Amino acid sequence: MKITPRTVASVAASLALVAGAGGVAVAADPLDWYDGDSATVADPDDVTTLKIVRADGTEVTSGTLDDPLGAFAVAADEVRAGDTSASLFVHLTSAATAAGAWSGQQASGTTRFSGSGAVPGPTGVGAKPFVSLAGSLPLDQTVEALPSTETTGTFPGVYALRLRTSSATGGVSNAYASAYVKVTGSSWTLTDPPSGVPTTPPPAPVATVRPTWGAGFAYGATRNVTVAVGGGSTAAKGTVRLYSGSTAVSSTKALDASGRATLTIARGVLRPGVRRVKVVFTSTNTAVVRSATTAEHAYAVARGTAPAPTWKVSKKVTARKAGKLLVSVARPAGLVQPTGRVTVVLKRGKKTVVIRNKALSSSGKVTVTVPKQKAGKWKVTVKYLGSTVYLPRSSAAKTLVVAKK
Known part of the structure; x- marks a missing residue:
């Protein structure tokens, strides 16, 4: 050229x-x-x-x-x-x-x-x-x-x-x-630079950030990550935070006098699957040590535990007419609403009635039609079949009284 x-x-x-x-x-x-x-x-x-x-x-x-x-x-x-x-x-x-x-x-x-x-x-x-x-x-x-x-x-x-x-x-x-x-x-x-020309000081070292990650965990649980930051001639000063991609998954914490902090992965921010997390250190004394980001750590996040499903009678079941049950799976505080399907099982003596695979709405509810049954007391169990986020879970057996008319 x-x-x-x-x-x-x-x-x-x-x-x-x-x-x-x-x-x-x-x-x-x-x-x-x-x-x-x-x-x-x-x-x-x-x-x-x-x-x-x-x-x-x-x-x-x-x-x-x-x-x-x-x-x-x-x-x-x-x-x-x-x-x-x-x-x-x-x-x-x-x-x-x-x-x-x-x-x-x-x-x-x-x-x-x-x-x-x-x-x-x-x-x-x-x-x-x-x-x-x-x-x-x-x-x-x-x-x-x-x-x-x-x-x-x-x-x-x-x-x-x-x-x-x-x-x-x-x-x-x-x-x-x-x-x-x-x-x-x-x-x-x-x-060398001519006498009197201020020289450029060598750049401060990049911080060494050493997290202790801990094991995988289930959706809905928290995980503590301890972080130690070193580099430079004095203790590192600044803040640390956990990210998954560009999304923050913890609060920002200032390092203590020894250059350490404990971060907590917030409850529910990581969905089930392999999720990658990194620590971002932001220096507040860049003349001593520069900011740094760690390599990503892969967590195995397991499916969480949903609340047990519940049901109540929305239309009476009799020996002559079908009735209806309103089935619900509640949303845990701070987590996503359980979705998916439920199966309703009715038992009386040796007889079992199974009403399968009823889809929950986005609010975790579904109305299940129960055919007319022989009058008497039936035991009803609702089985939540799980989702990509939650494990399956069943309710305790509860009595349904079927009237003669």
């Missing part, structure tokens, strides 16, 4: 970004790049560090000006959440202006490092943002366009490399990852 240099001349100039394969083109307000009037003032957009690497992931620390810097430029950490593409810029350092106002030019095309259409990165890159440097501008073109005129201190010949990320919806970020090179003659060497 041939790259045409685009120079960032000053704070007052607009910074134009060219798009490469899979990238976007957007203009950024250069005022967003500027903070203060001295190189000792930190640029708030400098969020992490940058490495130049070969295809096998090994770092490149020196080279010649007329050759590409390396195979890839790789950020040490996320630059802006949700971005999918990245580009490399080279800026001339200056002791007289803030780091955010240094002039520079785009030195690479735009590389898609994540999502659909992402290109392969260097070995071991993982989810880190990266830029392919194939066809990028060698440093000699930047040095020619932006010659260093510094004569004192550690600024002479020093250029800043900046990787900026972008997305189709968010445009190009002002945030960037940075590294510095010193140009001497026809070669360059990786170097």
Whole structure:
């Protein structure tokens, strides 16, 4: 890919970004790049560090000006959440202006490092943002366009490399990852930031979240999950919560002083089956430890126990006429209404009458017609046949009196 240099001349100039394969083109307000009037003032957009690497992931620390810097430029950490593409810029350092106002030019095309259409990165890159440097501008073109005129201190010949990320919806970020090179003659060497330029601290470690999950359970029961969070030089501070997919299945709990909390899977939020749950830790001290999400844990959730079915006479049964029973299966507090079918069994001596598979309504009720029977006392049992949520259950036998007329 041939790259045409685009120079960032000053704070007052607009910074134009060219798009490469899979990238976007957007203009950024250069005022967003500027903070203060001295190189000792930190640029708030400098969020992490940058490495130049070969295809096998090994770092490149020196080279010649007329050759590409390396195979890839790789950020040490996320630059802006949700971005999918990245580009490399080279800026001339200056002791007289803030780091955010240094002039520079785009030195690479735009590389898609994540999502659909992402290109392969260097070995071991993982989810880190990266830029392919194939066809990028060698440093000699930047040095020619932006010659260093510094004569004192550690600024002479020093250029800043900046990787900026972008997305189709968010445009190009002002945030960037940075590294510095010193140009001497026809070669360059990786170097420290010039004296007085605040350095980007290494990112805080990602928290280590260790849940104790416990065994599976039945629908309608609760399950406690103890969580211990570690990472950083001091105890982790923040909150934890359980999720199944994007649905919260517990309340949010703050960690105690030792970095622990106990979460309870709420009653009835997980239906029977294999249900996957994860812990989301949200840090309130990201300078010490960053937020993290665990891998999902699979719970076997068994069917729950429904209340025993009940019945009452809604139309008297006699020896001459059929009657009706209203059968109900109550809804347990906080859980779903039992649905499905019931069977009604009547017994008197050796005689048994079975009325099968009557479907319950959405409110858990059904009216069952009982044919005329011999007068006397009958024992009635209702059998709830269960559902995908509840186990079968029978009522205790109860007496039905069949009148002569």
